[in-house]
Amino acid sequence: MRNVTTIKTQRASGSASATLFGCLFAAQSSLLVLTPILSGVAADLEVSPAAAGQLRAVSGVVAVIVAVGLLIIRRRWELRGLLALGLGLLATAAVASAAAPSFTALAVAQIVLGGGVALVLAGGLAAAASWAPDGQRATLLSWALVGQPSAWIVGMPVIGFVGDHSWRLAWLVPLAACVLTLIRVLRREPGTPEPAPTSVRKLFRRPGATRWATTELMAYAGWAGVLVYCGSLLTEAHGASAAAAGIALGGGASGFVIGTFVARRWVEHAARPMLLITGPGMAAAALILGAVRPSFGFSVTMFAVIAFLAGARMIAGSAVGLDLAGVGALQAMSIRAASMQGGYLGGAVLGGVGLALGGWSVVGAVLALPLLISVAVTAADRGSARRSTENLKVGAR
Structure with missing residues (x-):
């Protein structure tokens, strides 16, 4: 009986770890994608490199505002639903960015992206505590956190390679990460909403x-x-x-x-x-x-x-x-x-x-x-x- 319980705990921990890794990988790759393609964006949309560089600031400011909003809004969030919403916003932003007909449209997409980043970062790390089986919190937390540097290690070279052909195609990398992780999140059973803030x-x-x-x-x-x-x-x-x-x-x-x-x-x-x-x-x-x-x-x-x-x-x-x-x-x-x-x-x-x-x-x-x-x-x-x-x-x- 003890062995069966241990196996179930390990499977639950492994499944949650993979999902949370994917969440933070998706969020970070969504932020990183602009880094190697800024010059291409600036040239194609006929703006200066300095103006294109402000796109990262747009998503960053929005992410701060949304994260603060989570503190202020007196609502009991269910983490699976919060992560699904955040990943959905990131996927939407990736599609909108790839298809953006103008610099203004691309900037609007970064607003959506910033909101998704805040929800996924906050919800993903909170889930490391809420979804963890007994004694497994450090394991889930570590796997969630390494999702971000893994986007640098794995995602950045892929984004750079694809971006050499088209900056628009580079958005397929975070889009794929978001969709695959969203599927994993939606397969989880809904959990108990978080305590009243x-x-x-x-x-x-x-x-x-x-x-x-x-x-x-x-x-x-x-x-x-x-x-x-x-x-x-x-x-x-x-x-x-x-x-x-x-x-x-x-x-x-x-x-x-x-x-x-x-x-x-x-x-x-x-x-x-x-x-x-x-x-x-x-x-x-x-x-x-x-x-x-x-x-x-x-x-x-x-x-x-x-x-x-x-x-x-x-x-x-x-x-x-x-x-x-x-x-x-x-x-x-x-x-x-x-x-x-x-x-x-x-x-x-x-x-x-x-x-x-x-x-x-x-x-x-x-x-x-x-x-x-x-x-x-x-x-x-x-x-x-x-x-x-x-x-x-x-x-x-």
Whole structure:
């Protein structure tokens, strides 16, 4: 009987893991598709490359707004339905983008895409907690999280290859990921709706909620800035071709996958200490990446180191959010989705400012700063929690 139960648990965990991996892969590939095809989009739709570059900002801002909306709307969401809606929006956006007759139409499609990204990111990571069999949360969380870097590793080369023939055909990659994952989601039995959400005012009065949201925003600003500018560093500082930089970054991104799977062994019991270890490591690596550039291989190695630490840091940060007292999984992951997209926008701005002020060395310094702020806030949060525990013990006496 015990063996039968174990097999059923493993099958349920494996099925849910594959579905959540697909959800985050679909969301990330939808965001990535513009990266290698921007020049083609600009030329075909007769806009400047700078204007085409703003399309990513459109989807990012909308994703933040929708994620915040999930916090505000007092509705009990059922996660299967939420994920199906998000994937449906992503598929619709992909079709609309591929068929866009004008730049305005393409920008409107990015609005739809941003909404879908927010729903899938928040719902997918919340499901890692809600769908997990006993003792399997770390497993589901790790598989969900590695869906995003896998889109870099696998999806980006495919998008680049197809995009060389037509930027419109490149949208078939996220479309296929969305449709295949949507089929898996719809095959699941509807679950129990999530608990009634706490009002935003009460939510951020919960112990640690505001500090955790701040740490996630700062950490993603630093990490996203590295993602945004590392490719330019490889091509400009080392003279690498775009193809070589893309392959190198895809290989380096595998460090995120490895870091996530290594960290999941300890995340259930040591999530906060992991934040205090990985944060300074990421900051130091970002400084070195910007300031020390002896060779192309060295810079790629430093990027892989940052990616490894980021993988460990992000699963730990997600676990801390899911464990916040009195905060539902969907609300916590909605905060995380808003922090992630806000961090991408903030990291892009910070890196641009650093590059304008003093080159790559300054870029490394300004991206290390939010990472160190996240560590300082985490340390303060641990101290506050310790003092609260001590006060409770004193009161009990």
